[in-house]
Amino acid sequence: MARFITLTTDFGVSDYYVGAMKGVIYNINPSATVVDISHSVQSYDLLDGALTIAQAYSYWPKDTIHVVVVDPGVGTSRRPILVSAGTHFFVAPDNGVLSLVYDREERITARHITSSHYFVQPVSQTFHGRDVFAPVAAWMSKGVEPIKFGEAVDDYLRFAAPRAKAGEGNEVRGIVLKVDKFGSLITNLMPADVGGIFGGEFQIKVGNATVTKLLSNYAEGAKGEAFAIIGSGGFIEISVNRGSAAQAAQANKGSEVVVKFG
Structure with a gap:
């Protein structure tokens, strides 16, 4: 078998x-x-x-x-x-x-x-x-x-992954869970956590980068520009077209991610 x-x-x-x-x-x-x-x-x-x-x-x-x-x-x-x-x-x-x-x-x-x-x-x-x-x-x-x-x-060990949290005013706070091989910052933010980025004005701050665009694919991004994208795993990612968002933002696993709406 x-x-x-x-x-x-x-x-x-x-x-x-x-x-x-x-x-x-x-x-x-x-x-x-x-x-x-x-x-x-x-x-x-x-x-x-x-x-x-x-x-x-x-x-x-x-x-x-x-x-x-x-x-x-x-x-x-x-x-x-x-x-x-x-x-x-x-x-x-x-x-x-x-x-x-x-x-x-x-x-x-x-x-x-x-x-x-x-x-x-x-x-x-x-x-x-x-x-x-x-x-x-x-x-x-x-x-x-x-x-x-x-x-x-039935007492097997489990831990809770870090979750998005509401911040002050129109803020949602999360963290970078992982930096992938391409340098993209995979956050713990799901689309449901940050619904305001769809069709509205927003800023995502991570490291020294400020992101104001949500794109549908990597190639839409200008060279060297950091942008948000919904990754294949369902999380919001911060990426750079043919570049490393981790290097551009000087951010890494554990870095804070702050989303502001409006």
Whole structure:
């Protein structure tokens, strides 16, 4: 029973870590299909990992197994978990990295993975991606039922992503959640938070940039001009056509974003 297995980690691609995980999976199930979502999650950054998997998982076929390893607590008492959420499965540390998946799905079952006979032995205290998460995903892809891996738990960890807040007067305040590879500033503002920017006058201040235009595509922007756009993930982004908004605005992850209307 072959299923897709995806990998999302903060391991990068310069070390052996990802290759070792894939080797473990293929040793257990040579018929598996293993695909990388990203290995460029910011190191130790649970919110970045949560954003990455939440933006990608729903585009995969039902019953896909998503291995998500952003795990600064590896080797501690934090639990490994197997989660069924909607029509997808997730194998990850219980540290909140699946929080945005939990927000999007109504049907969630989480299990504490305790059946160590499925692990690669001996289990390293520093590499559960290889010795715990990868083999569990591989055995699942061969048809082992979730109940075989451990008991259900309902106290799995989750955190709330930063939300937009009302400021003084006609203001909405948010933050930059992420800077993507192109230098675009991905904010936590959704269109519903800032409805006044559609057809009305507005200013968005982030870093040292002031944005007054909402465009429908990147190419509409003048060279070097910072503008707002609704990104593919549904968030308001600040971008520069063929340039870096992060550099232009001298802003980064965590920078405050202030929207003023009128």
